[in-house]
Amino acid sequence: MRFTPVFLWSDYLVFLLVAAVVAGIWYVRQREHLLLPWRRVAQSKVAMVSLLVLSVFLVISLLDTLHYRVALPQQADGQQVFSPEVLSAFDKLVTSLRIQHEKTYSEPFALTLFAKESVTDANGHMLREYPRLRYGGAHLADGQQRAADVLQRALLGGGSGALFAVLVLAALRRLVWRAETITWLLLCILVGVIANLATVYHVLGTDKVGQDVLYLSLKSIRTGLIIGTVTTLVTLPLALFLGVAAGYFRGWVDDVIQYIYTVLSSIPSVLLIAAAVLMMQVTIDTHPQWFDTSASRADLRLVFLCLILGMTSWTGLCRLLRGETLKLREMEYIQAAQSFGVSSMRILSRHIIPNVMHIILISLVMDFSALVLAEAVLSYVGVGVDPSTISFGTMINAARLEMGREPMVWWALAAAFGFMLALVLAANLFADAVRDAFDPRMNRTGS
Amino acid sequence: MIAYLIRRILYALPILIGVNLLTFALFFVVNTPDDMARMQLGIKRVTPEAIEKWKQQRGYDKPMLFNSAAEGASKATDTIFWQKSASMFVFDFGYSDDGRSISREIATRMGPSLAIALPTFIIGLFAYVSFALLMTLFRGTALDMAGVALCVLLMSISGLFYIIGGQFLVSKLWHLVPISGYASGADSFKFVVLPILIGVIGGVGSSSRWYRTIFLEEIGKDYVRTARAKGLSELRVLFTHVLKNAMIPILTGVVVVIPLLFMGSLLTESFFGIPGLGSYTIDAINAQDFSVVRAMVFLGSVLYIVGLILTDISYTVVDPRVRLQ
């Protein structure tokens, strides 16, 4: 099969972030004093368990970032034609989930659709009944076999997951009974169970147009993570540069920067985001010629959303950094540098910025979960991601419309909220551990 | 002190001008009125005449900043900037796309918004501070740990979940209150009680944890040790000494949002069908009614700045160092 790799804007930004993180790790590993707080993080059981959970999300979203387009059989003017549909490595991995569309809603593990339909039987009679699903449990001749089949498949999947987990631990010579290894074992079993069941059932049901909810949830992870991380790419340079400059140079520089961030922060952030997103939408809608696929259009909107979120959320960090710099500039080592005639730029880069890094790190990890939650709200309000982008927000928004239905269609909502909770809770717990390890104000008894 | 307040108030003016210019740039410069008209009328089949008509209906057919065709002072006043942006300083917000006066709409919708937001704010503040004090009192014990864990869990749950879950449980399953809607007067109780409850619960996690951090920081200070050395009980230390000092950082975060209560909550109001400013805003966003969004942006920042000034005033009440210097 021929394909052409596709690099969306958000992909570049993700690669940039990955490169930055790898470089950061390499840099820190060289320096014992920078490693020290990380060692404290590593000592925290909660942090390591949540990091493990987070890394599962991370792997999924990274796989979901390798995009490509498949070649179509026909050729145009001797040129290979590629499908307008942009797929990712993750899509390829879960192809069955992606393509096994049902007609409409079905409950988790259901064999039939959620609503009765009129069908004509062999005798030509019109019947109202629940039609069987096209894929979900299609291998079963009889509904009675379902429980046994599910159990059998779950055990098989869980068993192989556990085996894999133990093998990996043995290979790493870490076969010990600790919180981290237990979590790893449980995660592997969970993935094994789901993977084995998902091939023949809709584990989390299907949505209105019959898409597998598990697939939607997994695809939403990338959107959430991008909003949570790429936004910092915008926030960070602005907040760092302006905050540090305002604190160090004082005077009119300080006045101007303070004025800018007061103006920006005085507009309630939802409204500012709404206004900016509306305007972006107008721009995108009036320039359809910019985009060759609908995916690139949706992606650009995602990137712009990150940009807008970043533009509206840098003020808090900026204020923090300004305050810290005001304190730091009175430190005696800064004065010592000044008495050597060291240039301002060098003082900023060698003395101030390294000493505010912990604040940046803490605020970034703390902001991450807030941004993931904000995405859902904004998408609900209608100023979030493109409706065609799969995200927690769009999932909730779509499912909400069926709230009034009797009996309720609950699985899509439950799936979206469940996945979000796992992601955000892990992120929050990890952020707490990072803050405890890096914040000099946290008292550390016994050290 | 008076001079200090006057200075703060004078400082608000350039901020508002900044907000005004920013919204003007956002709404009229990033995309021209032509672009907006084209989008609203549908991009494919739109005639120049239709665009002109759309602009004329909304008063967007004037020059941006300077009208060279006009006479005298109206060279500056007969422009989009003057009529649409500068006029907001006198709270003249113009008309929405359905032709109603935005100012009147705001005035009538403030009530329902406040009916939800104000009780949520007061009950919430009381609940969060109490919970945080409780955790602080039992700091280091299992109770405190459980409290913090609960907070982290609660703040990891999406706000949408609280609303949807609450509606499902209380209205749909138990049939205690109507699922949505609003009535004025005494009837309003059954409509507002659930949104208020959900609003309070939704904030428990982050707020209580934040207050706890503040209390713990205060409790580590030297004057607390002095108070204990006097023989004061832990409760009294917490309630008189620590609480009084912790009021200063708490007020910073709390007073500033009081004026914004008028704006209501976007999510709550739209889910519960409350005819307040929050749902007004959401409807405007969905209908892409730019005049309303612009008005709300400006109103929001005015209220925020009022909040900042109120914060400054509240400092003078709780902090003698500000009051007497």
Added chain:
Amino acid sequence: MSILKVDNLVARLRNGAHIVDGISFEIAAGETFALLGESGCGKSMTALSLMRLLPDGVENAGGSVSLQDTALQQLSEREMRAVRGGTMAMIFQEPGLSLNPVMTVGEQIAEVLELHGVIKESVQAELVEATPDSAVAERSPFDRLRANECLIAQRCIELLEQVGIPDAARRVHEYPFQFSGGMKQRVMIAMALAGKPKLLIADEPTTALDVTIQAQVLSLLRDTQQQSGMAMLLITHDLGVVAENAHRVAVMYAGEIVEQASRDELFGRPLHPYTQKLFAALPDANRRDHQLTAIPGSVPPLGSITNGCRFAPRCDRAWERCHEQTPEWTVMAAGQGVRCHLYGANAAGREKREEGRVEAKLSISSSPFSLPPSLLQVENLKVHFPIRKGVMQRVVGQVKAVDGVSLEIKQGRTLALVGESGCGKTTLGKALLQLIKPTAGSVRFAEQELIGLDAQALRSKRSAMQMVFQDPYASLNPKMRVAEILEEGMTALAIGGNSAARQVHIDDLLDKCGLARSAKWRYPHEFSGGQRQRIAIARALAVSPKLLICDEPTSALDVSVQAQILNLLKSLQQELGLSYLFITHNLAVVDYLAHEVCVMYQGRVVERGTAEQVLGSPKNEYTKTLLAAVPRIHIQQPV
């Protein structure tokens, strides 16, 4: 009759390290008992342990404390609260932080009065006296409450008057920030006295205060004690304070009491090698031409020594036994006790070691130049900061931080700039370096005017004048290696040749400053306070300056470490011919180090002259007050 009896008190961290390790002492009524020790030796923890107010993470792990025959450890928390602030009161080191900033001082004192019922009894007594029995019954409880409140308010004012706060009736309604540092400590004392305590614990009560204020506060404490007959536990690191105030003294080291004696005995005949070294490390004029006897190394980390004497690694009289066996408490004649093998029942083997003792006092030649040329001349230097007020932030006045100072520093000599906090001495130092722009005046360095030079020209002059700062923890960037710290100045000023040459220079500097060459690759947090100050000195020396401005370089250090740094500065002056501008408030250091002295007061130099002139026969009133306020050790010292 002892009021307080402490027996074998132990406090430890959660990880098991003992901070206070088996402390025993007694204090009698009317007596001042001093706990003397350097930072981190556990003296404050001892005090907090007595109050049962140990911070989180530290716990009491044994021993008994009895106050007036009540075993404090056995009391319930509620009963203990009646003791705190009642029978036993405490004042703390930082008066600025120890008072609640948002309550008036009256409210804070009234709390004690209310709580410990001191007033209630006297109200009852008064009422009984003033009215016939029938009338008492007629009074409503409300009236009694009102009367009580009135009396409390009255008593607050009396207490403030008692501790010497003028205009007490008005100031009782003021907030702590409206009081100066010394006044705040007086308020703290008033608060402590409010409960009529039998024992007052004073934890470094004057360390944060200026010398003249310290003298006032200490004399207030002495007077109060005389009037009330209470016992006092005085915790301090200052030998002078001990000598002037204490009746009996216990010397603490690394969580243990190493020596306990009456004041006269201790100062007359110190027994423990640590105590002896501590006295010998004190700088003063008599030792001018000698190296000070510094104690090598620094205090061992908590819990690191479990076997043997804790001072052994730093003791030049230690022998094998000291490292192997923990010395017992030995009581000498007249109740003087010491924890040292030298005085133990079985002190064999010590002579052998003592023979090899090196005489630490090396004489060094003094004042090699008869009439050295002048290096820095300052004429009429002024640094004013504007005060802005009102709506438009108009400049309504000037803070005259430095107001017309003239001084001169000669080559290879030391000028001490003496003054109390806020007199403008640090501002002056920074203005000389052009870190703060002077308002007016002239600074001539080696005959060249510095004021008005542009940035480029100034940079070329920067290498000649460098600064050493007060706080060794704030003066080194925690994120840079020592080598980078030392190289920074050379890079910025483009001196010292290529990077290889610079590395050689850095090694050389580390040698000079008594640091290991391997220190280059380490970060500041790995060093102790004294070592950091050495690094800071090396950093300044890296650009080969002629003049070093030392801004209180030893005030954050313990006495024994201070001696190390003073020795280093003195030998560097000998070796490199450096000039020093030594900014300090410590007159003993001035006595030891300075050739000339300038006394600064409220931005002006009030007296100038040689060290002998100014310190020996001061002319100015302020100088006289300053000198009189310094606590001195009058008792005859062994040589």
